[in-house]
Amino acid sequence: GAVVSQHPSWVICKSGTSVKIECRSLDFQATTMFWYRQFPKQSLMLMATSNEGSKATYEQGVEKDKFLINHASLTLSTLTVTSAHPEDSSFYICSARDPGPGNTIYFGEGSWLTVV
């Protein structure tokens, strides 16, 4: 079964509203989680690295005020897309690092966001 759970899987929202996506590690405590965005037929793009108890590290070109990341606990990180616009419609995926042997990265199932 999934070790990283993402919710919701699908969300449609009106332009100008905010949407929150949750990413949970189910079997381990994740001090580090990652958020990505993927447009159709394009590769995954890392948006930010979320560190538990501290501010997220954003990639160049990603607006931190628009994509709010909160990693309040060792098993939960949230991404809030604020004032969403149609161009924010995309596939958003999180991943979490299992700190056990191997430091394996597990991905969530992804969230499809459509802004209308």
Place this chain on the structure above:
Amino acid sequence: RKEVEQDPGPFNVPEGATVAFNCTYSNSASQSFFWYRQDCRKEPKLLMSVYSSGNEDGRFTAQLNRASQYISLLIRDSKLSDSATYLCVVTSLDSGAGSYQLTFGKGTKLSVIP
């Protein structure tokens, strides 16, 4: 910025063929290496971790060459179900920030043809 580069795709191979993907990384301090596969409109799923000693899982063999800073994935006896995008993922510890950095390649698309 540290880079991870993969073979440009797409790879179109007939069923039963053997296909190899390479991935090079520039950060010599990289610690962990993985191959993921991503099916269309799905999240990446872990295929294999890559160890210095090399590892094999059925038709899949992964190898790591730290000296030359590349990892490889070999798929033998390709199946139609192997069609996917294969992502090379490298992690490293940013000691200054005290956090793990994750870098991945853009992926190589494989199409196995009947």
